[in-house]
Amino acid sequence: MRLQHATWQEVEAYLQRETGIIVPIGSTEQHGPNGLVGTDAICPETIAWELGERYGVLVAPTQNLGMAQHHLAFPGTVSLRPSTLIAVLRDTVTSLSRHGFTHIFFLNGHGGNIGTMSAAFAEIYGERSLGYGPQPATELHLTTSNWFAGPRVRELAESLYGDAEGTHATASEVALSWCARPEAVKQVDMSPRIAPRGSAQCDADEFRRRFPDGRMGSDPSLASVEHGQRFLEAGVADAWEAYRAFTQAG
Template identity: 30%
Template sequence: MELAAQTWPDLGSYFETESLALVPVGSTEQHGPHLPEGTDHIIAESLARAAATSSGFLCTPTITIGVSPHHRQFHGTMWVDAPVFRDYMESLVSNLTYHGIDRVVFVNAHGGNVAHLREVGRRLHDRGEAFAIEWMWDESIPTLVSDLFEQNGPHGGPKETAMIQHLAGDLVREDRLEEAHEGGVTFPTDDSHRNGARVFYDCIDNSPNGVFGDQTDATAEKGERLFEAAADQLRELCLWLNEQPFEDLVAKPHV
């Protein structure tokens, strides 16, 4: 069920019996010369909608701009400062709790959002207001991702390329896959860590064109397998979370 497509009486009926919502969260940032800047929010929204449709749970509108200052050197990248993002997401969940939602799954597709969404979940959990968890699609199916691609990459690589080939193939610049591979790098690079420390902050410090891995290894068929497997994982997570008594999810009292 998509919140934005419902009337308020219909939503009232949902809130009478259900207390879970999916919130898709992505970014609008560079994904190399071959993928659209909406890559992350396209993936997040598609997975959230699929899981909501199969489970019957509520899906909110998508958060399309996240924490992406590390991609700012590339044209068109948009971002919000991390404290603003955290406060916004916390306020958004509090909005949902007002209507009766007490558990939320952040359907995330951008690595830069991870730590901040987990911090939001921590704040809400400590107040006993809601149980909000961050879910990252590729982390739900690591074995399949490794099996499908010889040279994977954390950003703009074959897994994201394959997903967009499947979800929005007309947005993929297929004639630039070789360019993306040749102008990018495998990950991690030799210069990214020294003596146990991560010694870079921005993507441009690692990759001239902003991507990692072998994009030529991606296909729409592989993307379909990734999508279906991740959507199944998300659905199962929602069903599990829905079954948990709320008192088991909130912070435990002092020992």
Template identity: 30%
Template sequence: MTDEPDDPDGARTGEPYRVAELTWREIEAALERTSTLLVPVGATEQHGHHLPLGVDVYMPEAIGERVAERSPALLAPPIWYGVSPHHAFKPGTFTLSSETFRRYVADVCASAGRWGIENIVLLNGHYLAQDPELEIVVRELRTEHGLEAFHAPLVNLFAEVAAEIRTGDVSFHASEFETSIMLELLPELVHVDRAERVDPPEESLPLTDYDALGTNEVGWALTADDMDELTRAGNIGDPTVATAEKGEALVAAAVSKLCDLVDALEDAD
């Protein structure tokens, strides 16, 4: 987990960063060099015929690893369960109530504050769906616990690059972006031969859009029945156009922006 990064030009802290692998005395020592904690937050839910249930955790955890290899930060164990009621139409999906999820994430982060963490960055791999909950968590951590807290939805971090390199018209769930990232990070878990294109309705309601980079001007959500009607396979969009090269570009964009944030936080302490 702590081998040299693939990029020989990437700076490296040279220090262990995975909280779960350290002793409490090693955590004490680590707090001498950093007060920032990266918390991968995802979900365990269906991702079509071609992707595993853990996509939304695998992505932020791997991106967090790359950030911690280059910038001074600790990496928390990931949060595997999220707000996924709209995916409950397929087996293997776990979902929490919004209240339970918010309380759990907030408690995890607040406990880190008690042993010396000052900055929290929530790396959200289940972006769009649980953005509202994590925005509330960030506000609570800042106002009630005195932590410098940030919510980082992965799609926001790589949106500019995604818009430039995409070839599919729609990538809403388990399609071009997520499949490309998984082909870069964990290709052995991607069943390319099972991927299929699923087109959403040609028209959506005004101010809404079935696309991760779409023009969604109002808050809205899908139910499990909605998803069941929209997709037999489970994905929405075209995963067949995904490539590892696209994934590499998306991951690099996210890592670069997160490193900038972490470095600034540490410089300010």
């Protein structure tokens, strides 16, 4: 069930039986020679939509823009400042909480979002604790689950790609994005086959000097649609397990 495809009456009825919601969040940034710019949003969105279909959980619109400043030397990347993303997340949570959502589960597809999301949660909880503005009438629980870090996904990536998985423009995320968008499959020779490794803690120009084609330690030419289907199943299993544990614990 997708929030943007529901009427307000349907959302109101949903809240009578369940107060959890999944918010996919990612980024719009380069993903090497054969990866889509939208990969980090497409991957969690695809898993979340499948969860909605299978289990009837409500899925919010995807937050497609994230923390991607270090990719800005590559055309197509769009990045938010940390303060902007914090404000967007705060307003998103405040809106959902107002309607009675108590458990907001962010399914994340971009490692660069993690620190800022933690800061956003701290800001939200701080405002509630310090009594700024009208006091909320409902409880509030927030969490982040990174689809790419789930145990089933990690085990599958290790078995398929080993050290060639890498840390950015990975074979697993390219495969999952191709599963969602098979018309976008691109066969590209990688040179070198496995990209250089290193840190992304730098500005955009330095990042492109370190990683000329945008990859970090990966060989995404190993990806396939069939692999993507397997990652979808693994990602759904990981995310559903995490979501149920989150909603049942609070």
